[in-house]
Amino acid sequence: MTVTSTSSQTRWIRPEDARLPDLLEVLAEQTDLAEYPHATRVEQQVLFYDWATVRHTAADDAARRDLQAELARALADGPGIVVLAGAFEAEPLARATAAFERMIVEQRASGATAGDHFAKPGANDRIWNALEKLAVTDPGAFVDYYANDAVALAAQAWLGPGYQVTSQLNVVNPGGAGQTVHRDYHLGFQSAETCAAYPAHVHALSQALTLQGAVAHVDMPVESGPTLYLPHSQKYSHGYVAYQQPEFQEYFVAHHVQLPLSAGDAVFFNPALLHAAGTNRTSDVRRMANLLQVSSAFGRAMETVDRARVVEAVYPALLSARADGLPGRQVANVVAASAEGYAFPTNLDRDQPVDGMSPRTQAELVTDALATDLAADALVGRLREQLVARESH
CATH class of the missing domain: 2.60.120.620 (q2cbj1_9rhob like domain)
Known part of the structure; x- marks a missing residue:
């Protein structure tokens, strides 16, 4: 090429x-x-x-x-x-x-x-x-x-x-x-x-x-x-x-x-x-x-990971670490390792792009939650709403 x-x-x-x-x-x-x-x-x-x-x-x-x-x-x-x-x-x-x-x-x-x-x-x-x-x-x-x-x-x-x-x-x-x-x-x-x-x-x-x-x-x-x-x-x-x-x-x-x-x-x-x-x-x-x-068959990870489950588990600890002074770059590193950082695949009937060509990612939801100190149960609700919206039917 x-x-x-x-x-x-x-x-x-x-x-x-x-x-x-x-x-x-x-x-x-x-x-x-x-x-x-x-x-x-x-x-x-x-x-x-x-x-x-x-x-x-x-x-x-x-x-x-x-x-x-x-x-x-x-x-x-x-x-x-x-x-x-x-x-x-x-x-x-x-x-x-x-x-x-x-x-x-x-x-x-x-x-x-x-x-x-x-x-x-x-x-x-x-x-x-x-x-x-x-x-x-x-x-x-x-x-x-x-x-x-x-x-x-x-x-x-x-x-x-x-x-x-x-x-x-x-x-x-x-x-x-x-x-x-x-x-x-x-x-x-x-x-x-x-x-x-x-x-x-x-x-x-x-x-x-x-x-x-x-x-x-x-x-x-x-x-x-x-x-x-x-x-x-x-x-x-x-x-x-x-x-x-x-x-x-x-x-x-x-x-x-x-x-x-x-x-x-x-x-x-x-x-x-x-x-x-x-x-x-x-x-x-x-x-x-x-x-x-x-x-391509190759655009996939080796293991199946329930990333919503991972985020729900670590979010309170991440909130605490951030409050204790964990630098922003390192906070972002944790979000990258835990949350889904890509918008696709999704259900574009329900999970439609709003401000561009891609819907919001799970990682963006987590980042927004951290920025406002959103309570863990509120973030869990948002994550689950997004998962439902992304299902194919």
């Missing part, structure tokens, strides 16, 4: 070191179809693979590994994005679409408003945890949909075995506004200041922990606002701290590419690729995509 030379000279990536000319140097590389023998064509620097052709290649174990190596190279060192054209056949796609539409109707009828990372709540239709909800709503549709080998081929190519699939259905209605440019989960969901607290090698590692995908459930002409991309931008080392800056956002608006998609097409891209959902400028197209986020 290539990065600009700056990251090899320092262990830290700072927002003030992000320079647009460095990004332009990365973007100067062009996608050469000759380097990707299984691809059908290159369109606006993006590689297209005809699924009707490559599915037969993927059926042979030896040929499958060669194909996956090519896909991984495209995602890491090439344009950072591939399209598997015609990946999903009409019948399983339609059955899943019907199930998703029923979920949307039920969600609207319940009065619930699904928040979004970028769009105004209620402007579009989003089904969080669509994977689990599809399985419960229509198990047969789930089997037909996820039996498709395109998802497994791409996920194994990027992450290897043991991966976990999650999905969020996103419907951008006519007139729905687009997003600002960003990178994706994990570091892409953090502020520039938070990203800068992670050493440079974590910036390179983050993009290897997830694979982003999207399955088009309807035809998506450009006017309907399919996702905007900046091919090759995943190779820019400072991207996680740069995309919030005005000059980078302005460049993206002026130079992105946008690809029309057909129902059944599947797009997979490196989460570090600079991208943004487009504005739906049509009057009649409800742009529906099943957004896939596939996670």
Whole structure:
């Protein structure tokens, strides 16, 4: 996975070191179809693979590994994005679409408003945890949909075995506004200041922990606002701290590419690729995509720890130690060792982001409690409320 030379000279990536000319140097590389023998064509620097052709290649174990190596190279060192054209056949796609539409109707009828990372709540239709909800709503549709080998081929190519699939259905209605440019989960969901607290090698590692995908459930002409991309931008080392800056956002608006998609097409891209959902400028197209986020098996701890139990046990002792003069840094060290310091995974129907892209963490609840000398029983109540909110159903 290539990065600009700056990251090899320092262990830290700072927002003030992000320079647009460095990004332009990365973007100067062009996608050469000759380097990707299984691809059908290159369109606006993006590689297209005809699924009707490559599915037969993927059926042979030896040929499958060669194909996956090519896909991984495209995602890491090439344009950072591939399209598997015609990946999903009409019948399983339609059955899943019907199930998703029923979920949307039920969600609207319940009065619930699904928040979004970028769009105004209620402007579009989003089904969080669509994977689990599809399985419960229509198990047969789930089997037909996820039996498709395109998802497994791409996920194994990027992450290897043991991966976990999650999905969020996103419907951008006519007139729905687009997003600002960003990178994706994990570091892409953090502020520039938070990203800068992670050493440079974590910036390179983050993009290897997830694979982003999207399955088009309807035809998506450009006017309907399919996702905007900046091919090759995943190779820019400072991207996680740069995309919030005005000059980078302005460049993206002026130079992105946008690809029309057909129902059944599947797009997979490196989460570090600079991208943004487009504005739906049509009057009649409800742009529906099943957004896939596939996670590496390796992003987990070795042991199962009930961290709420740990916090409940140590909080009174920590309050006492703080009162006796334990320095703030050491208090924070205890919180880091005991409380869950990351917002995910969670139930985004109930535990929604308020001031940013991530809900509050257990560690933040504990830190706030310490700052106000909150009684232990009151903190226990807050922790248990949060645990309930994070359950999947």
